[in-house]
Amino acid sequence: METKERTKDEMMDEKKYHVYDFKRRMLEWPNPVEYVNNMYGAHPNVDNMKYFLTVFKN
Amino acid sequence: MRKDLNLDRYFDEWKFRIEELIRKHPLQIISWEATRRCNLNCVHCGSPAEEVSLKDELTGEEVVEAFRQIANDFDMSQFRHINITGGEPFVRDDFVSILEEIAKFPFYRNIDIQTNGIFIADYPEILKDLKHFGVTGLGISIDGLHETHDEFRKRHGAFAKAFYTAKLSVQNDYVVTVSVVAHSKNVDEIPELYEIVKKEIKPRIFRVMTIDPIGRAEFDHDYMLSPDQLRKVIDFLNYEYKNTCSTYSDPKSMMVELGCGGWMGKEMEGMLRPFIFHCIAGINNLGILFDGKLASCSNISRDFIEGDLRKERIKYVWEKRYKRYRNFDWKKVGECAICDQWEFCHGGPMHKRSIHANKLDCLFKVYYSKKE
Numbered sequence: 001m002e003t004k005e006r007t008k009d010e011m012m013d014e015k016k017y018h019v020y021d022f023k024r025r026m027l028e029w030p031n032p033v034e035y036v037n038n039m040y041g042a043h044p045n046v047d048n049m050k051y052f053l054t055v056f057k058n
Numbered sequence: 059m060r061k062d063l064n065l066d067r068y069f070d071e072w073k074f075r076i077e078e079l080i081r082k083h084p085l086q087i088i089s090w091e092a093t094r095r096c097n098l099n100c101v102h103c104g105s106p107a108e109e110v111s112l113k114d115e116l117t118g119e120e121v122v123e124a125f126r127q128i129a130n131d132f133d134m135s136q137f138r139h140i141n142i143t144g145g146e147p148f149v150r151d152d153f154v155s156i157l158e159e160i161a162k163f164p165f166y167r168n169i170d171i172q173t174n175g176i177f178i179a180d181y182p183e184i185l186k187d188l189k190h191f192g193v194t195g196l197g198i199s200i201d202g203l204h205e206t207h208d209e210f211r212k213r214h215g216a217f218a219k220a221f222y223t224a225k226l227s228v229q230n231d232y233v234v235t236v237s238v239v240a241h242s243k244n245v246d247e248i249p250e251l252y253e254i255v256k257k258e259i260k261p262r263i264f265r266v267m268t269i270d271p272i273g274r275a276e277f278d279h280d281y282m283l284s285p286d287q288l289r290k291v292i293d294f295l296n297y298e299y300k301n302t303c304s305t306y307s308d309p310k311s312m313m314v315e316l317g318c319g320g321w322m323g324k325e326m327e328g329m330l331r332p333f334i335f336h337c338i339a340g341i342n343n344l345g346i347l348f349d350g351k352l353a354s355c356s357n358i359s360r361d362f363i364e365g366d367l368r369k370e371r372i373k374y375v376w377e378k379r380y381k382r383y384r385n386f387d388w389k390k391v392g393e394c395a396i397c398d399q400w401e402f403c404h405g406g407p408m409h410k411r412s413i414h415a416n417k418l419d420c421l422f423k424v425y426y427s428k429k430e
Contacts, residue, residue, distance in 0.1 A: 019300055020063050023328030027068035032075040033338050049309060055332070056306040 086342040091356035092147040104273035104357035114349035118152040131373035139168040148177035157191035170195030175223030202244035234261035241281040267317035321403030337407040340383020361413035
């Protein structure tokens with residue numbers, strides 16, 4: 001039981017750090033409104049995935 | 059595994075880059091309000107027809123000439139996309155022929171259209187044509203489950219058509235955003251709608267805007283969100299974002315996104331949408347309104363019109379005016395004057411401001427206000 005709980009905590013930690021890493025990469029992106037530029041329906045399609053591949057790289 | 063979670067330094071650098079962007083204000087987006095006419099009469103419309111004189115609508119020739127003028131006068135090296143709004147763009151008889159003309163310019167190849175989905179549902183073959191004219195994205199509004207959406211839209215069958223259009227657009231490889239305006243009568247349905255949209259439509263983005271008392275909604279306060287309801291929406295998006303963000307590098311995944319209702323603070327920004335928010339109106343986003351007036355997003359008060367393309371060169375207006383969009387001191391009143399978030403949000407989105415600098419609800423302040 002103790003081992004299982006610890007593993008769950010570790011998983012939570014890992015998830016939390018992923019979210020923070022993604023956020024840090026958003027903040028580091030050269031164009032500070034890179035994605036705001038793409039709000040509405042004009043999110044990049046499969047030909048223009050650089051932002052997503054970089055920011056949300058696991 | 060333990061990492062430094064303090065991102066203050068990164069926020070400071072981001073802030074510096076925002077200030078640089080404001081100083082340079084490169085043209086990256088054109089928001090074109092194609093018309094104020096619409097085939098619906100929604101209770102919440104931020105750009106209602108009754109506010110304006112419809113006979114002043116730009117002709118097709120004037121629209122194409124405006125885009126030609128921009129292509130000739132501006133540095134287009136950083137240009138990104140055209141966002142077309144309304145009214146309902148497809149009620150213009152000449153809409154597709156305008157797109158055909160605009161698409162002849164090499165810069166205008168990434169166009170998105172905000173639509174209620176009625177026209178495309180009735181004429182689905184148009185999805186094939188739009189591809190040829192640079193349209194890559196479609197934003198389709200679905201404001202609740204079946205009955206709620208139809209009531210909100212005041213049209214029986216509107217939900218079915220919007221749903222069909224969204225599904226068909228995904229199947230035709232458009233980048234699709236399903237947009238929901240969260241209000242008091244649909245807030246409890248949003249999680250269920252989210253699951254249905256994710257399972258059956260599979261768009262790239264599930265976007266939630268919180269309702270603002272602007273446009274037609276200014277006169278119907280029954281739809282406004284209470285602070286608890288707003289927190290419910292934000293917490294839902296935060297929860298789903300954290301659960302799904304590790305899949306966002308896959309173009310087939312569905313992302314959640316809080317719309318441009320405002321800055322949410324350093325803790326929550328980057329955890330509600332796949333970006334850090336700053337209003338881009340008049341900074342890199344030029345708005346051409348239905349009658350040729352120059353401003354930014356069409357839901358911003360017409361008190362913030364900066365010029366008229368029927369009388370002036372667009373480039374001149376962009377360079378010489380737009381001071382209110384780039385110097386924010388006039389917004390530093392009321393709670394903004396003493397707010398420690400000012401250096402990041404600069405008073406929030408322009409569509410929430412009146413000419414007297416009054417601001418509609420600040421999402422950050424409401425979210426962190428004392429719970430009822």
